[in-house]
Amino acid sequence: EPEVTQTPSHQVTQMGQEVILRCVPISNHLYFYWYRQILGQKVEFLVSFYNNEISEKSEIFDDQFSVERPDGSNFTLKIRSTKLEDSAMYFCASVTVNTEAFFGQGTRLTVV
Amino acid sequence: AQSVTQLGSHVSVSEGALVLLRCNYSSSVPPYLFWYVQYPNQGLQLLLKYTSAATLVKGINGFEAEFKKSETSFHLTKPSAHMSDAAEYFCAVTLTAGNQFYFGTGTSLTVIP
Numbered sequence: 296e297p298e299v300t301q302t303p304s305h306q307v308t309q310m311g312q313e314v315i316l317r318c319v320p321i322s323n324h325l326y327f328y329w330y331r332q333i334l335g336q337k338v339e340f341l342v343s344f345y346n347n348e349i350s351e352k353s354e355i356f357d358d359q360f361s362v363e364r365p366d367g368s369n370f371t372l373k374i375r376s377t378k379l380e381d382s383a384m385y386f387c388a389s390v391t392v393n394t395e396a397f398f399g400q401g402t403r404l405t406v407v
Numbered sequence: 408a409q410s411v412t413q414l415g416s417h418v419s420v421s422e423g424a425l426v427l428l429r430c431n432y433s434s435s436v437p438p439y440l441f442w443y444v445q446y447p448n449q450g451l452q453l454l455l456k457y458t459s460a461a462t463l464v465k466g467i468n469g470f471e472a473e474f475k476k477s478e479t480s481f482h483l484t485k486p487s488a489h490m491s492d493a494a495e496y497f498c499a500v501t502l503t504a505g506n507q508f509y510f511g512t513g514t515s516l517t518v519i520p
Contacts, residue, residue, distance in 0.1 A: 326505050330508075337510055338497060339510075340507040343507055350505055351505075351506070351507055386451065388451075398450045398452070401449075401450045
């Protein structure tokens with residue numbers, strides 16, 4: 296069964312550093328999302344991506360964040376100048392035309 | 408805008424008892440509704456989805472949910488709880504592919520042996 300793959304599973308970074316979270320979505324899906332979940336809190340939408348451009352973004356997704364699909368398959372989330380409050384689980388999802396979202400296992404980002 | 412409200416952040420049931428996790432939605436147009444399960448330190452796994460077909464939706468692991476438009480509800484049920492059902496459950500709503508999914512705050516299910 297196809298699945299969404301995220302790497303790394305856990306990333307520890309120093310405050311102020313840049314991190315890149317990677318996702319390989321399911322190949323024939325069209326819509327891709329990034330969500331985050333701060334420990335013990337709700338799942339929050341960051342950004343959606345369609346046809347190689349951002350289709351929707353939340354107020355959380357400010358200039359500190361960027362997304363790319365550099366090679367037509369991988370889907371990355373870059374966080375510049377990380378802050379302590381960026382520590383969270385980051386989930387990638389790819390969505391079918393039938394509006395079924397498949398989530399990856401997540402990357403746990405710890406900013407120290 | 409759409410939203411979902413999950414009543415009860417923690418639910419405890421005895422093994423073999425009925426599981427009922429509540430979700431109410433708000434949407435100006437017919438929504439797509441989902442239940443996801445999250446086991447500790449894992450991702451979100453789709454349990455079931457409602458996409459305007461049958462109002463009673465059956466999912467994996469014996470779970471089902473009923474879409475009730477008059478009550479704007481999409482409660483998740485399972486007739487008999489199993490220890491392996493202990494997890495966090497999230498209700499979510501979206502309008503269509505390409506729109507963001509709005510998640511509820513989650514319900515933590517504990518199953519007592």
